[in-house]
Amino acid sequence: MSPDEAPVVTGAEPGSFARSVLAERHPALLGRVSAAFPWPPERRRALDGLLGEVSGGVIAPLPADAHDAGGWGAHVGRSWFEVPFLWAESYFYRRLLAATGYFEPGPWRGVDPFGPFKRDELRGAAVDEELAALDDLGASSGDALLRSALWGNRADLGFRMSASEGDPSASHPVADDSARLWSLLPVGGAAEVHLIADNAGRELIPDLVLLDHLLHTGRAARAVLHLKPYPYFVSDAVTADFLAALDRLRAAPGHAAAGIGARLWSALSAGRLGVGAHPFFCAPYPYEAMPDDLRRDLSKATVTILKGDLNYRRLVGDHHWPATTPFADRVARFPGPVAALRTLKSDVVVGLDTPTLTTLEAGGTPWRTTGTHALIQVSP
Numbered sequence: 001m002s003p004d005e006a007p008v009v010t011g012a013e014p015g016s017f018a019r020s021v022l023a024e025r026h027p028a029l030l031g032r033v034s035a036a037f038p039w040p041p042e043r044r045r046a047l048d049g050l051l052g053e054v055s056g057g058v059i060a061p062l063p064a065d066a067h068d069a070g071g072w073g074a075h076v077g078r079s080w081f082e083v084p085f086l087w088a089e090s091y092f093y094r095r096l097l098a099a100t101g102y103f104e105p106g107p108w109r110g111v112d113p114f115g116p117f118k119r120d121e122l123r124g125a126a127v128d129e130e131l132a133a134l135d136d137l138g139a140s141s142g143d144a145l146l147r148s149a150l151w152g153n154r155a156d157l158g159f160r161m162s163a164s165e166g167d168p169s170a171s172h173p174v175a176d177d178s179a180r181l182w183s184l185l186p187v188g189g190a191a192e193v194h195l196i197a198d199n200a201g202r203e204l205i206p207d208l209v210l211l212d213h214l215l216h217t218g219r220a221a222r223a224v225l226h227l228k229p230y231p232y233f234v235s236d237a238v239t240a241d242f243l244a245a246l247d248r249l250r251a252a253p254g255h256a257a258a259g260i261g262a263r264l265w266s267a268l269s270a271g272r273l274g275v276g277a278h279p280f281f282c283a284p285y286p287y288e289a290m291p292d293d294l295r296r297d298l299s300k301a302t303v304t305i306l307k308g309d310l311n312y313r314r315l316v317g318d319h320h321w322p323a324t325t326p327f328a329d330r331v332a333r334f335p336g337p338v339a340a341l342r343t344l345k346s347d348v349v350v351g352l353d354t355p356t357l358t359t360l361e362a363g364g365t366p367w368r369t370t371g372t373h374a375l376i377q378v379s380p
């Protein structure tokens, strides 16, 4: 099925997941951001204005002098609910940063409006427990670390605003190509692994532990971690979040985590671990539209691992595909082998086999948007 035939996801349908994000999650998030800082009157007015707009108005433009105003004109003047969901969400986060003055000269420049939520999470006891658990994992723990990076994707602060923390009901992934992933990364094979990160804190820490494992065991000779260039989707990781996660690992003396942090620090200093933050990672477009410089960079990868739900939507296209659409067909234009590690938190899914889909549909409980199911898909 071509993208012309599979409807693009929008929030037009009352009762749809996309509608609930736009109509409920975004206003609730604006409330939390408003309460998280002593914003001065002009910033508060801007946040209130955005709240009014997303609660029923039409999409307004960015200020004309915004450095990137020209890139966001596509759907201005339309209803938030009628434009592509991926565009609407991305633009919402860009507008939120405009309201808080993130890019403007002045005291609020560069202040992450989601910083307090991210810091709370990173300080939390759950991270202590997860770090302590690393002490029990032996050298042959690749599969356990891969699972931990996979399920770490549940730790997404935007998602957790409307979902309970409970244990996933299905711990067995609905698609599991992990054997294929390991076959791409033999020990001593000089692989270069790129990881396109998703959330900070409780997701990024297991991602870093996985990268350390690949480098330390010789499954990768080099790795590159791709972060967001600015705050996005509440908890998406920017460079400051990466450095905070690295500190959290290193600050666990006597525990395996400290050794992992020290090794990552050395790998960064030696250039065996690179870090990127390309602007396209905050763009409202699918990965098949990536610019040439990013395409060239990713084409060096033995495999690119994409974390999370949003990266998955951008990878396969944010359309209502039949769930049995082959994953390989949807990622054919990605520059090189690709692995998606994602918990299911939105309507889009491809690459399921028919028996799995039948079982999921027969279960009678929601499975696409609840974060209770996960997948590991690899192509080719």
Ligand SMILES: O=P(O)(O)OC[C@@]1(O)O[C@H](CO)[C@@H](O)[C@@H]1O
Pocket (backbone or CB within 6 Å): 021, 025, 089, 153, 156, 158, 159, 198, 199, 233, 307, 308, 309, 310, 311, 313, 345, 346
């Ligand atoms: O990419 P992540 O962190 O796994 O998930 C982000 C996400 O759950 O947030 C949005 C709703 O707020 C969804 O559309 C989306 O896919």
